[in-house]
Amino acid sequence: MIREFGKALQGLWSLAIGLGVTFRAFVRPQVTVHYPRATVDDANLRTYHGHVELIGKDDAPEVPRCISCGMCAMNCPSACLAVVKQKAPKPTPEQTKAMEEAEARGEKVKKPTAPKDPARFTYDFSLCSLCGTCVESCPVDSLRFSTELYQAGFDRNDFHFDLLARLRGQAESRPGEASTPAQGGQ
Amino acid sequence: MRQKYRIRLNVTTLQTLPQPEVCIALLFEIAPNQIQRLSTQGLAMTSSVSPGRLYLGGDFYTNHFEKGSSPDTMILNMGPQHPATHGVLRIIFELEGEYILRTEPVLGYLHRMHEKMGEEQTYYQYMPNMGRVDYLHALAWNWAWAGAVEKLGGIEVPRRAEFIRVITCELNRISSHLLWWGAFLLDLGAFTPIMYGFDDRERILDILQRPTGSRLTYSYYRLGGVAADLDDTALDMIRDFVPYLRSRLPMYRDLVTDNMILRHRLEGVGHISVDMCRRYGATGPTLRGSGVAYDVRRAEPYSVYPELDFSIPTDHECDGMARYNVRMAEIEQSLNIIEQALDMLPTGEFWAKNAPKPKWKAPKGEVVFAVEGARGKIGVHLVSDGSAKPYRVKLRAPGFSNLSLLAEVARGTLLADAVAILGSLDLVIPEIDR
Structure with a gap:
C-alpha cells in the first residue's frame, strides 16, 4: 500500500x-523565426543547393563557358537538360570562292566553324533531383548550383528554365559578378 | 422502399464504436430495431462476403479481410491517411470491443519501382534514388549502394572519404532517431517533445547541408568517395554540435524517458521475442530491443568501423520501452563514433582520382553488401552482366521485415497499444514499399 x-x-x-x-x-x-517577416541567416541559406545554372566566361559574363558537348544532358539520370549546338554560319560568297580555290590547289579547306557556346540550353526543374551529376561531368565547369530557395509556381511551365536567358539576365543585373563561383562546399 | 444502404464510415476518428448497428442507426437516425427489421427482410444491409455482417462498402482488401470474421466483431480501417501510420501505410483491424483479434497491413501506396529503375540507369545515375528510398537515413542507403558497387568493381575508397562517410552517416542516424523520437511521442499524444527533437535535428541538417547541399534527400556519396569535402567550417560545426547534443540528452531523459505516463504506455506493451525477430528477419533497434547485440557495423564490418570503439546497446525487456531505450542509447554511441572519427580524420583526397565515370561498365558478377541503417540492416544485392547498367538490383529494406511482425504482435492488444507498437518499430513507408 x-x-x-x-x-x-x-x-x-x-x-x-x-x-x-x-x-x-x-x-x-x-x-525559430517568423518566416515571411524574417529569414534565417544568409550564410546558412547560401550552402543550400538550388537548381542548376550556367556560369559565364570571365571576360564575357553573358556568354556561358559551355562548349555544347552535351555531357551534362547525357549523364543526367532524369533527362532534365537539353543542349542544342549552334549551327555553323553560312559562308559568304567570297569565302566560298576562296574555299573552292583552295580545294582546287589541293590544300586543306578551312570551313567556317560554329561558335562553341550553345544555341539553346533548357532545363526542366520539375524533373531534377539535384544530384549534381551534370555539375560533376561538365568538362569546362560551366554549371553550378544556384542559391535560389524560394520557388513557387502555379504552373508546371514555371519550372522550365531557359538557362541562357537566366545567365544574360544575371550578367545585366550584376555586371562582373556572374562568373564568381557560388559559395559552398564544392 | 427497396433502397440499398451503402454506408461509408470514416472510422479513423471513431476509435471506440459500439455495435455497428447502433452506430449506423445513429448516423442515419434510424432506430436500431428498424435496422434489425431491414436486415431480416434482406434489404441488402449485410455484407456480401460475410453473411450476417453489415455491409460497409469496403474495397477489395477489407472485403477479403472480412471473410472468416465473426459477425460480432468490427472491421476497422486505419490509414492510409492516418497520422500514426507515418506516411501511407494502411492497416485493417478486426476488433472485439477495444481488443484486436486480427490485423493486416496493406502496403504499396508509395511504391515507386526503385528496383526496376536500377535496371534502367547506370551505376552512377542510380545514386539519387537511394536518397529517396528512406528519406530519414538517406546516407545509409547512399552507402549501401556505393559500397555494393565498390565491392563489385573493386574500387578503392580514399581513407579520408571513409571517415567522412562515417561522420555524416552517424549524424544522419542521430537526425533520424531524433525525428523518430518526436513523431513517436506525437503518436502517443505528447506534443511538445517533437519541438525539442526538431530544434536539435535542425542543427544536424544545417551541418549536413554544407557538404551535401540538401536537407533531406541526400545524394552525397559517390562511387569511390564522396561528392564534396568537409571543410573547416563544417568540421567546427560538428565539433561544437557533439558536446551540445550530449548536454541535451539529460533534458530528454527528464522530459520524456522518466515520465510516468510514457512508461505506463510502453512498459510491457508489444512484446517481441527473439524467436519472433528471427522468424520475420527483424533487425536494428527492434532486434536489439529483444536483447540480441546484432549490429552490421560489428557483425559484418565495413569501412573503418573496426577501428572505432563503440558499444552496441541492447535491452532484454523486449517491449516498447526497450526499443525506445536502445534508440536513445544509440544516439550517445553515434556521438562517440563521430568524436573518434573527427580525431582520426586523415588528410588527403575525398574522391578517388580513378573513380568510375557515369558511363562506367562494371565487371560481370554478383555482390551483396549490407550496412547498418537507423532501422536495421540495409542490404543491396546487385547482379551485373558486364554492361553499364545493373542487370538486377534487390534492395533489402529493414522496415519491411520489422512491419511484418506487427500482425503477430498486435494480436490481443488494445487498439491504442497497436499505435504504440507501430511507433516503436520506427517505420518509414517509402522504404517498405520502395
Whole structure:
C-alpha cells in the first residue's frame, strides 16, 4: 500500500520535472523565426543547393563557358537538360570562292566553324533531383548550383528554365559578378 | 422502399464504436430495431462476403479481410491517411470491443519501382534514388549502394572519404532517431517533445547541408568517395554540435524517458521475442530491443568501423520501452563514433582520382553488401552482366521485415497499444514499399 503510494508520488515528481523542462524552455529566447517577416541567416541559406545554372566566361559574363558537348544532358539520370549546338554560319560568297580555290590547289579547306557556346540550353526543374551529376561531368565547369530557395509556381511551365536567358539576365543585373563561383562546399 | 444502404464510415476518428448497428442507426437516425427489421427482410444491409455482417462498402482488401470474421466483431480501417501510420501505410483491424483479434497491413501506396529503375540507369545515375528510398537515413542507403558497387568493381575508397562517410552517416542516424523520437511521442499524444527533437535535428541538417547541399534527400556519396569535402567550417560545426547534443540528452531523459505516463504506455506493451525477430528477419533497434547485440557495423564490418570503439546497446525487456531505450542509447554511441572519427580524420583526397565515370561498365558478377541503417540492416544485392547498367538490383529494406511482425504482435492488444507498437518499430513507408 505504502509502496503504491510511493510509486504514485514518484510518478507525479517525474511529471513535475518534465514540466520544469517545459517551463525553462518557455522563458528561453525563441529559436525559430517568423518566416515571411524574417529569414534565417544568409550564410546558412547560401550552402543550400538550388537548381542548376550556367556560369559565364570571365571576360564575357553573358556568354556561358559551355562548349555544347552535351555531357551534362547525357549523364543526367532524369533527362532534365537539353543542349542544342549552334549551327555553323553560312559562308559568304567570297569565302566560298576562296574555299573552292583552295580545294582546287589541293590544300586543306578551312570551313567556317560554329561558335562553341550553345544555341539553346533548357532545363526542366520539375524533373531534377539535384544530384549534381551534370555539375560533376561538365568538362569546362560551366554549371553550378544556384542559391535560389524560394520557388513557387502555379504552373508546371514555371519550372522550365531557359538557362541562357537566366545567365544574360544575371550578367545585366550584376555586371562582373556572374562568373564568381557560388559559395559552398564544392 | 427497396433502397440499398451503402454506408461509408470514416472510422479513423471513431476509435471506440459500439455495435455497428447502433452506430449506423445513429448516423442515419434510424432506430436500431428498424435496422434489425431491414436486415431480416434482406434489404441488402449485410455484407456480401460475410453473411450476417453489415455491409460497409469496403474495397477489395477489407472485403477479403472480412471473410472468416465473426459477425460480432468490427472491421476497422486505419490509414492510409492516418497520422500514426507515418506516411501511407494502411492497416485493417478486426476488433472485439477495444481488443484486436486480427490485423493486416496493406502496403504499396508509395511504391515507386526503385528496383526496376536500377535496371534502367547506370551505376552512377542510380545514386539519387537511394536518397529517396528512406528519406530519414538517406546516407545509409547512399552507402549501401556505393559500397555494393565498390565491392563489385573493386574500387578503392580514399581513407579520408571513409571517415567522412562515417561522420555524416552517424549524424544522419542521430537526425533520424531524433525525428523518430518526436513523431513517436506525437503518436502517443505528447506534443511538445517533437519541438525539442526538431530544434536539435535542425542543427544536424544545417551541418549536413554544407557538404551535401540538401536537407533531406541526400545524394552525397559517390562511387569511390564522396561528392564534396568537409571543410573547416563544417568540421567546427560538428565539433561544437557533439558536446551540445550530449548536454541535451539529460533534458530528454527528464522530459520524456522518466515520465510516468510514457512508461505506463510502453512498459510491457508489444512484446517481441527473439524467436519472433528471427522468424520475420527483424533487425536494428527492434532486434536489439529483444536483447540480441546484432549490429552490421560489428557483425559484418565495413569501412573503418573496426577501428572505432563503440558499444552496441541492447535491452532484454523486449517491449516498447526497450526499443525506445536502445534508440536513445544509440544516439550517445553515434556521438562517440563521430568524436573518434573527427580525431582520426586523415588528410588527403575525398574522391578517388580513378573513380568510375557515369558511363562506367562494371565487371560481370554478383555482390551483396549490407550496412547498418537507423532501422536495421540495409542490404543491396546487385547482379551485373558486364554492361553499364545493373542487370538486377534487390534492395533489402529493414522496415519491411520489422512491419511484418506487427500482425503477430498486435494480436490481443488494445487498439491504442497497436499505435504504440507501430511507433516503436520506427517505420518509414517509402522504404517498405520502395
